[in-house]
Amino acid sequence: MDRATVVYSDEALLNTPVTLTNCDREPIHIPGSVQPYGFLLCLDEQTKHVVHASANTAQLIGIGPDELLGSGLERLLSAGALAEVEQLWAGLAETPKLLGTRLDQIPQRPYYKLIAHRHDGLLWAEFEPVAETQSAPFDLASLNLALGHMLAAGSVLEFCQFAVDQLRTITGFDRVVMYRFAEDASGEVVAEAKRNDLEPFLGLHYPATDIPQQARAMYLKNWLRFIPDVSYVPAPLVPAMHPAANRPPDMTYAVLRSVSPIHLQYLRNMGVAATMTISVIQEGKLWGLITCHHLTPQLVSYEVRELCLFIGKTFSALLKTKQQQDDYAYQLHIRETQVRLFEQVSRHDNFVDGLYQRKPTVMDVFDCGGVAICFEGNIITLGTTPTQPQLEELRTWLQLNMKQDLFRTNSYVQQNPAGISIRGTASGILAISLAQDPGDYIIWFRPELIQTVTWAGKEHKAEVMQDGLLHLSPRQSFAAWSQEVDNTALPWRPMEVTAAEEIRLHLSDVRLKIFNELQARAASLSKLNTELERSNDELDSFAYVASHDLKEPLRGIHNYSIFLLEDYADQLDADGVSKLQTLVRLSQRMEALIESLLQLSRVGRQELVVVPTNMNEVVDEVLDMLHPRFEQTNTIATVLGPLPTLRCDKVRIREVLNNLLTNAMRYNDKPERLISVGVAPANARGPRGTGNPADFYVFYVQDNGIGIEPKHQEAIFKIFKRLHGQDKFGGGTGAGLTIARKMVERHDGELWLDSVPGQGTTFYFSLSKYL
Secondary structure, three states: OEOOOOOOOOHHHOOOOOOOOOHHHOOOOOOOEEOOOOEEEEEEOOOOOEEEEEOOHHHHHOOOHHHHOOOOHHHOOOHHHHHHHHHHHOOOOOOOEEEEEEOOOOOOOOEEEEEEEEEOOEEEEEEEEOOOOOOOOOOHHHHHHHHHHHHHOOOHHHHHHHHHHHHHHHHOOOEEEEEEEOOOOOEEEEEEEEOOOOOOOOOOEEOHHHOOHHHHHHHHHOOEEEEOOOOOOOEEEEOOOOOOOOOOOOOOOOOOEOOOHHHHHHHHHOOOOEEEEEEEEEOOEEEEEEEEEEOOOOOOOHHHHHHHHHHHHHHHHHHHHHHHHHHHHHHHHHHHHHHHHHHHHHHOOOOOHHHHOOOOOHHHOOOOOEEEEEEOOEEEEEEOOOOHHHHHHHHHHHHHHOOOOEEEEOOHHHHOHHHHHHHHHHOEEEEEEOOOOOOOEEEEEEOOHHHHOOOOOOOOOOOOEEOOEEOOOHHHHHHHHHHHOOOOOOOOOHHHHHHHHHHHHHHHHHHHHHHHHHHHHHHHHHHHHHHHHHHHHHHHHHHHHHHHHHHHHHHHHHHHHHHHHHHHHHHOOHHHHHHHHHHHHHHHHHHHHHHHHHHHHHHHHOOOOEEEEEHHHHHHHHHHHHHHHHHHOOEEEEEEOOOOEEEEEHHHHHHHHHHHHHHHHHOOOOOOEEEEEEEOOOOOOOOOOOOOOOOEEEEEEEEOOOOOOHHHOOHHHOOOOOOOOOOOOOOOOOOHHHHHHHHHHHOOOOEEEEEEOOOEEEEEEEEEOOO
């Protein structure tokens, strides 16, 4: 509401009983009566004669209102005082002016404060009695201190608290509260100074109906309202009607104006006996009220009220600056948190990890109760959020109803009635889309507003009916407000919506950058793979040709060396025979190496011949072939349990088993060499993660041999890499395990080992079930 707002009153209700059904239209600006702690005279602007007098003049000054009508102020004032009043009339407007004066024409010459203003075609003279010896309350030092504290306040709430503290110190009221209006015209107590024994009102909310529109309109015009005794009996005006209108005079700016009986009842229900209210107006709009309560009647002097009004107007003038400080501080928090969050996002390979794994998280950017990060089918939650099934339902709803990249509401139930089940944690929702495809979101939550507000103090039974009428009380008002804000959260501020949009855009840029990098990397890898395949083909071809072509001359060298030993050994000395024998051994070793190289090249060049294979038969064939050597070396091989039938290249898997069983026999120095073959446990996993029983068969070959040091366990798979000398453990070329691993990898599996030096080694190999 601002100054241009019309007065929401109905003059047709004049002289009609005021009830809860019509109080929002009560013509409170023309009550036709005053509070009786002072008296009122209205004068004609031209003649300066009294045209209205309050009925209590006889009680206060001994002259009835009928006697005052038609006369001037000379009935009350001396000539000197009358001259001072005459000077007030010049330039008088709606803003009141104060004059202290004696009523010299009245017995005992009482001392009064005369408060004058001009409005509704009348000159208003209001008289408040005061003690002649009353000292002036104005204290410049105290005022300076109060304003200094207010100026130093670092936030709006601190600013409010300083104001109520100072006003309670100045006035002595039992309770002073700062009441702030929300966008929906409801109100909240945001600061309070009170007696220690009183129940706190801080944090209470009230519905908009507690302060009717016409009262708010008057609060914009008249900054201060004062009721020294809420149990007063109004003193009517005599006569009741305005001399030039068919209604009572407009008392909008009158200090003594009588107030609504509904308001008085409300105050009595609260246990309040005296009250003063100061408007807080910002840029022509009613921002809030400073309300003072006292439990016993209390007459506060006009000068003190003016001092309070000065503080209230100063508060109003400074309020925007304090709000800007709050907004700037919150904006700064958002910006700083965003920058740190974006830095974290950029440091993670998976940008989602940067949103929640370290502080600050995406939840810390602005005020909320919780956050859900929905990405690629997963939901990560922070803070207080709905359950996973509820979040899945919300994500589905967003997919169907979120038309833009950003969605916000402070009452999800109004958008989706099914949202009532999550109102406690998610009445307010702010969501941003992370991709063009629906389903990926960041969703911030705010709880239902009523969940965050608690009535402070004891519960009291409120009297609902009295004399057949419903009477309001603060607790009843709080309950009414609770119903109004049901299913509603605090609204999302524009700067929060902007921050969410900036996060969305930044993450979009990050995802685009990642996508471009992945595309470039994929193109580079594709090129490298093509070159690598060509290079491997060339190497395989070279190895095949070289090994095939080298075998012929090498076989000739071997044969001629044998011929020389057979035919000319008797013509050579012992050294010559030894050298020929060495030549034969070297040629044999070279042939074995070339044969291994040929087999390795064949593994890479030849396609798999995949057929259903009974592994029991394959193992039996290999054991049967190795049986003579096992007998010579006292080797016992055991097959544990039936082995499965699977699809594989039977010949190559036979070679794998032959190599592993031969090595198990060979690299063993025990008197009894033990080997076992079987299906590995379900939890066996290779270095690359293969082994899941749903996708792989995993077998093992275990021995009680010499074992392998951990530092050598990967080296043994390198081509021609031997851990022992040529003359130890039966020799060998060092290519067998390399060939075996490559054969297993052609079956989309892995070959790995687990070994304890001196105790034995277990080789595992996995074979895919999808060949």
